[in-house]
Amino acid sequence: MAKAFVFPGQGSQAVGMGKALGEAFAEARAVYEEIDAALGAPLSKIMFEGPEAELTLTANAQPALMAVSLAAVRVLEAEAGLDLARDAKFVAGHSLGEYSALAAAGALSIADTARLLRLRGQAMQAAVPVGEGAMAALIGVELDAAREIAAAAAAVEGKVCQVANDNGGGQIVVSGAKSAVEKAILIAKERGVKRAVPLPVSAPFHCALMQPAAEAMREALATTTILAPKVPVVANVTASPIESPDDIRRLLVEQVTGTVRWRECVAHMAGEGVDKFVECGAGKVLTGLLKRIAAQAVGVAVGAPEDLDAYRAFV
Secondary structure, three states, X not given: OEEEEEEOOOOOOOOOOOHHHHXXXXXXXXXXXXXXXXXXXXXXXXXXXXXHHHHHOHHHXXXXXXXXXXXXXXXXXXXXXXXXXXXXXXXXXOOOHHHHHHHHOOOOOHHHHHHHHHHXXXXXXXXXXXXXXXXXXXXXXOHXXXXXXXXXXXXXXXXXXXXXXXXXXXXXXXXXEHHHHHHXXXXXXXXXOOEEEEOOOOOOOOOHHHHHHHHHHHHHHHOOOOOOOOOOEEOOOOOOEEOOHHHHHHHHHHHHHOOEOHHHHHHHHHHOOEEEEEEEOOOOHHHHHHHHHOOOOEEEEEOOOOHHHHHHHHO
């Protein structure tokens, strides 16, 4: 039985996340304190108390989600005997969750990861003026059909529209200029797509409009220490394992504008014999997507003290 540990992305945040872990375990508190110190700001207070609007800001949500993920890993190590190098065949994360995966696997320090994600959030928000970009979820459509819809919308509007996330189970997210994404919604409905709905996001992530943010990350990553991970990391951009620091650096830059190939990431891990997935952090989004991608696999989410017993039974 092989296990993978996976880490959620933006959208999983909620006020109060990680608070119970911090109250129950010193290891979690130490993670929050390290991240607050690295950022020079009380991010943990926003995580625990809100307001929600402040937590949802991309520059806060990204390091905050990583904080809960790493707190969960540290608690599993202390309380449940987790040794990632021994127990995990792969780690992977959805979008910003890839940074959490790299930190869990020892490729990045927690402090550097927090600073990178704060910068990533700020740069992604700044790349496109508010109101000029958009994202939409297409439900009940496969990847090739979604690509055709995005390309048709881009051609009509003469603006960017591309597939941002392939989440599996017929759930595809498109991203780009607001008018082009609105056109994609109309085209999707004309072509019989089950549902096509705009997403409440502050910027058009994972598309070519994010190029300024990619350049900001290229500059930041060039001076960041990256070590070989102790567990192979399945990259969003390639849906295949990476272990070289140079590859990690390059693909984290490409990830800003590239498609999050989550369905293929999970399928790759399942194809390599992984039949148990442990989601570390806030929410249970990735565990919910799992069954749609790898029907034979089982998952458990760990983000609160009461999840430890389920984890112990699971492993």
